[in-house]
Amino acid sequence: MFGNLTDQFSNALKKLSGKGKISESNVREAMDDVRTALLEADVHYEVVEQFCENIQQKALGEEVLASLKPGQQMIKIVHDELVATMSGVPVGQEADEFEAQPGIMFVSPGPTVVMMSGLQGSGKTTTTGKLAAVLKKQGKKVMVAAADLQRPAAVHQLEVLANQVNEEFDKGPDVLFHAELDKVAEYGKAVGAAVTVCRNAVAKARQEKCDVVILDTAGRLHVNDELMGELRQVQSAVQPHQILLVIDAMTGQDAVNSAKAFNSQLELDGVILTKFDSDTRGGAALSVRQITGKPIKYLGVGEHLDALEEFHPERISSRILGMGDVVSLVEKAQQQVSEEEALELQEKMAKGKMTMDDFLNQLNMMRKMGSMKSLLGMLPGIGNQIAQMDIDDKEINRTEAIIKSMTKKERTDVDLLDNSRRRRISQGSGTKPADVAQLVKGFDMVSQMGKQMSGMGMLSKLKAMSGMGNAMGAGMDPRAMMGGMGGMGKAPKKPSFKQKFKQRKKRR
């Protein structure tokens, strides 16, 4: 639905390729594409302006102008700059500092007091539950406190979540729950009560020797002075060690207004972006990071209690650019196929030497890789198209039957397949002549594609893939393109969330 940077750059690339070096006006033109792509991803207008100004200066430097692949160079500059903004680590510097920054910083002696804040419905209560689960699994003793006294059933919601955490995750001490039901009142009639509840919760957490106490506050508008005042009062009453702003990843331009207000009225330590399991491009992340200067600590990726992930600046940058979660995609693909295999096929395809046997191989691999489909869905736009492409088992079976009815010679040289041979094959495989014709056509397309794609960069390849649509039936192995991803192929293995916490624990 929305054009994305990938599309736009493909065009830019087309325009630029063959020119060798590019001019300043080429760069400026490409910058307009970047600007549009970022706006369509919901990055705030002012943030986009600022961001593009930075980029333009870099792009106008020798790097791009001198580059033989200016388009790719441009994408790289934009991407690197996005990652830098998101991580707070300037381009070219080691990411150690960011990597070393734990999700929650613990104080000793405890309890570490964490306060959740944010607009209505952003996901504070759910995230409180998720965070409690993460910490419990690390062996921390956690208390959650119901400081939302105005939304109907908010207290009960948190209680249910605390119980669920205890039921679903054995490891670690049980999560405690603090609530004062007598303070619950209708909207506007409980203002201020949260202060007492939080104070009591922290005192109780101290008594119970909890490591962490998480305060779940009511959703509120940043322009509601009364309710914002309540949060400030909580802040001064219990002095939370960490104040987190919970923001919906689908938020549009207004993210800047609310983040700015929360950040200036409270001493925010970090941001949690929720509902990241949607297909939002997530530009709000950039706006919020830029406006508050505070790190994004976690991503909420589902309604379940285990759906909380570490934040990867590279991944979200790709997503904002419309490049999808390329890193995850590559990681997953690597689990499924050896690079040599893919390269071999890639080469064959490039030379136009793909055979029906290769084609059949791909089909079978494809079948095994059903999970790939969900992964491809991570790529906004084009990815969605591929993901929606039906990989129909029956279709694969039929194709398999047809290919198996071909002679060895026919399989290596499709041009042999005249009408009489096709009739024989269709009879032999119990299919219609039209099916055979369709397969041959699909095969031709794929091998054609292979030749064309050999010179392209990864992004254009993905795009070309999507263009093929259903014409090729299920005849294309995503790994073929993975193999061609060049530099992306060897994404460094990142320690998982769990491993990281382990390491951290060891360090202490």
Next chain:
Amino acid sequence: MGLFKSAFNKIKQGLDKTRSVFVNEVRTILSGKPLSKELLKQLEARMIQSDFGVKTSRELVADIEAAWERDEISTGDHALAFLKDQLNAYWPAEDRSLHFADSGPTIILVAGINGAGKTTSIAKIAKSLRDQNKKVMLAACDTFRAAAVQQLEIWSERLGVEVIKGQQGGDPAAVAFDACEAALSRGVDVLLIDTAGRLHTQKHLMDQLSKIKRVIQKKFPEAPHEVILVLDATTGQNAVNQASVFAQSIDVSGIFLAKLDGTARGGIVVAIREVLGIPVKFIGVGETPDDVEPFVPDKFVEAMFSA
């Protein structure tokens, strides 16, 4: 429109807040100035910042520019009037009030993504209908989220309307069916069905939603008489995706634009109107059941562009 009259003044206050924010900005850009390229650029920037989207904003500004080149308009104030006309054209005079059943209970299905404001918006619609002496019933079909049923139950108690609920974790379609039967047997005028928040990207949950709709239709072939999509006004361009997928699976008849009492302008509904033709029926301007206003395009546009 008799509906919502009692709450009108309160709503006006909420709206005025929204209005003044936007108006200040647009007014200072446009009023009393001759049209210029620079002015148009600023106007486009404002629209984008209101979540109109790049495409819609550019189209609207291109129209103004064309009119300017034809010498039809020459000042910022003209442009504002022109813009109003243009936006009004997005909302042709079609029925934006609720559509009621000819006979028997009117069934209103309410859906949307997580945390958009569905349950609260149901309380708002329920109250206004109740105040009109309609017999209202609620169906708690969010059997998934923690305490979702209790939340709706509390509203039902506060508003004095009946609620039908099922088992936590149970089949929401079964609850919907029970509610339909109850609505019929108890002579209810309007049944409001609350559903669990779901992302449009989750196919199985979208399928579950269409199942709920089919089950309702088993009982009442003409139903649901309204399918309301609740949208959070702070949502950006993703709202178009949301609306299109929900429209595909349950044929949305109108939007409830919630949380318009903040600083978000909800401009994305303009793009949704253009792309999908779905009208906005209500706006939400706060957390209490009174904080609702029928969506009136003229006023919405005015709230955005005039003093």
